[in-house]
Amino acid sequence: MSQTPASSNESLSHVLGAAAARYTGGLSPYAAWAAMADWATHLATSPAQQFALGETARKILHDWTDYIARDDAPAPFRPKADDHRFAHPDWAKPPYCYWHQAYLGAEAFWEAATAHQPGVDRRNSDRAAFMARQLLDMASPSNMPALNPEVMHRLIETKGMAFAKGLELLIQDARQASDPKAAPSNGGLTVGQDIAATPGKVIFRNRIMELIQYSPATPQVHAEPVLIVPAWIMKYYILDLSPENSLIRYLVAQGHTVFVISWVNPTEEHRDISLDDYRTEGVMAALDQIGTIVPSQKIHACGYCLGGTMLSIAAATMARDGDARLGSVTLLAAQTDFTEAGELLLFLDESQIAFLEDMMWEQGYLDRTQMAGAFQALRSEDLVWSRAVRRYLMGLEDRASDMSAWNADATRMPARMHSEYLRSLFMENRLSAGRFAVDGRVVALKNIRVPMFVVGTEKDHIAPWHSVYKIKLFTDADLHFVLTKGGHNGGIVSEPGHAHRHYRIGHRVPGALYLDPDSWMAQHAPQEGSWWPEWQSWLADHSGAMVAPPAVPDALCDAPGTYVFQR
Template sequence: MSDTPLKSDQNTLPVPMAPAALTETPSPSARDGFHETIDRTLASVQARMTMGVSPYAAASAWQDWALALSRAPGRQTELAERFWDNQWQAFKGAWDADAGFKPAPGDHRFDDEGWTAPLARVFKQNFLAADDWWAAATQPQRGMYQRNAERVSFMARQTLDAMSPSNMLWFNPEVQRRTMETGGQNLVNGVMNLANDWLSECNMQCEESSGDFVPGRDVACTPGKVVFRNHILELIQYAPATEAVQAEPILIVPAWIMKYYILDLSPENSLIRYLVGQGFTVFCISWLNPGAEERELSLDDYRRDGVLAALDAVERICPDEKIHACGYCLGGTILSIAAAAMARDGDDRFASITLLAAQTDFSEAGELMLFIDDAQIAYLEDLMWAQGYLDQRQMAGTFRVLRARDLVWSRLIRRYFMGEEEQEFDIGAWSKDATRMPYRMHSQYLRSLFLENRLTAGRFAVEGRVIALKDISAPLFVLATEEDHIAPWRSVYKTALFTDDDLTFALVSGGHNGGILSAPGKKHREYRLGHRPPGAQYVDPDSWHTRYAPTSGSWWPVWTDWLRDKGKGEETAPPGMGAPEAGFSPLCEAPGLYVLQH
């Protein structure tokens, strides 16, 4: 937690004290507290050693694969034939640069011209042959659990990526050439980088930014004020940049797994600054970075004291106007839950709802699902039980593993073999400024949404009553990104399957963060845009993709036009900053205090 004191004022609610005894979430059975504490303490030590990754989940997947293969002699013969065929192809490729195996599209590990040398070709071809064989060997088999097949394939790919000759000092021709050119200075610099990283790891320190991108100075610097604060959020109201603004304000709900300023990075790629410049009154939630004392914060606390509390404040500051709500990533998920509960209860304060790279159905949630089962969640729960939260290092490790080739091994080559210092940029600095996850909330989120998929299965209850997304009547703008490893676009598209209202779906180029940061003027940007009127028949994602051709450019202007169309189309004088008469006086300048907590 930050050492920055929070001043007491009329907009501040007291931070609740941690309960004297932990109430388990979930509680599978009543057990003697002393004996259960022994078990969970031991399990938490094991979980810390493995960074929260369950070895039992991995072992069971490999066991399932091996048993399925052992009873399939035809499959064994097929793989044996493929092995010898691959050896022949690799042999030809070692002698002829135009023959043999080629790296997959997007694989740049062997781009350097040094890999065309005869000896380097031998290493490359043998690796690519093994890569091809394991890709075939880990395909799903009859009688094998699909999840286990996907998990084995993922683990095999990760192991092979680690063993790539491009990661070996004595095999990589680019590293060898740099060593000759610098007289070995690159390796000296690499050893120093390795020592510094090792010391930081031993001290349990998170990666730190170079200081070139400081919130409030270089990033998160759109002018505004904190107009409301409670124990879970600060609400920022941004200063108007135009003489007149759209009547309806925008409330942005970011994910609590990240600092909000991914949407307010450098001025040239800040979505918030763009919205303000387009004549919108913008509010944004900045979540608390919780510590062990917030271990009992629940998923419903984020809905009630987060989304609804911010919505109430915006309503008081901009009275008599409906509100455009926008949720990003997990923020979109909790916004969907809040909107469905509001619709059930007859609360129609939303003029529209925008979901950016946000999932409501988790049955096809991508490679993150490889880490989610009962054994894995129990492991994480034990880890969080001991700490009170899941910290930045443990979460960052999971996301790096998903893209290890780019985020782990390429970095290893640059930093330790080439001896290069990493050039800091705004989104990279932001990615190091992560937040923690409270124990109770994260356990509920993983079990009720990721594991049990209750929201779209009609089993997610709010205040004791089940909610349904199809009750939402406000127009929806749902956006997904083509290369998203966290919220795959087909998973995001499933919002169309569980809603009946007016829905616009956009598929944009880029990844989970880069696709969102698509300011006008950026090169190589495109989007597909489709509209479904209320009551229209469902169109599957592949048919949708075929139906709508890509358009070059940024999706930002398209979205702001959509927001204007879903409002009254009226302009008015900008509202005041906060509403002192209603108890919402400005507390401090943006970006506030919570975003500075570490």
């Protein structure tokens, strides 16, 4: 059947957009140009802003020249608390301190230059600031061998062999990047043996997921099972890393029957799988299977990151339809409102999504490397440049860890599902606004009446805790909120015994007045240790008597299954 002129033109547009995306890493040049034009135009027509920036530049230059002219002058500029590029003591000595301070002065100037100004769209000014940071991170003296004292020391110590080792690592990484099917670098850790090694069986499989049931570790178990719904952007075993920091193993050891969804790693043939397919063939199919193994029992459902967003949609739909199978809902670093979704919003507008859709139209999916690039850009000074300096200039291999092995093992996302997710949730924020429809009828988070346990992490760049906290605005169920130390992954993987960990916990009873997140934080003192025992105790309190472990049905294979190995 021949294409109509309209469909032919649309295909040509997709082809051209996809070709452009290959050269920009999937980032829309139109969005970047619009942001810079908005910022630059308003700056060019604002004498007051120009004068203020001139004064800022004059003061920065004065402070820097005064510092290099006087031996006893204190350093005028300090790196941010999480910026470790200049931690080596020789950065405080001449001549390294001169360009180190010049660089930090430039950072201070551009931070002032891209601060929000009247008339500029706030997202555009944030994008301008982000792009300025990217360019500054690229130009840092820490990236240049002759200007970095740590690199020079390493070269002297190794008699230049650090460069040879760095070149070897660069070639190795380039080969792996060129082969999308290549196994990720795992630091010698093997999935199914060293990580993702909690004993269990795959009891169900469909085109979207495998369902794993873990073997009991106690003579009796809590009657109500736990279903874990991880994000489909990651392999599930972030919650089953090494035995000593596996959340799944911990729950099993505390007498819980645990099930987890292991998502498929999509290929071109999955391009038309929808967001709702992940609900029906993922969450709901898992609940159906668990119901046949543990009949007549409530199920404690737990969702992590995007898995928590999907679980929220499923729970709201079940509440609307009178499906009472859930005993509780736990959300780990999961957003239900996306108006404060952090710096990821810098990558999203109509132009950017259309650009991604062109790329996914050609591939059928969003590739793991394309998504990983966006996350790395949020902390490029550490995840990109500092790593490149250590690896390629100093010849130091990445420190092997279960977290780094998992982080290198990303997944793809089906084109249709990802487009629907970005548009309906990130762009249009339908879920918390009461405009998200399932089967043609709107669902509401407020209909969720089961107890809730919600966890946010203090330094989350993916799901900022203020955004996670907003679930309190849209529900009225009995709710415990935990704020734990760490980032999006490290804060969740916070096992008992992990040094220097703390958390805050509060209880919101149904009908209580709303308390804003900063006031909540001020009123809840940190407690030392891991939040895991708090959750386990909460699950136990919302469970019935201990019973004999349920039988495991005929298994398809041993855990961790087959989908987890897909490249």
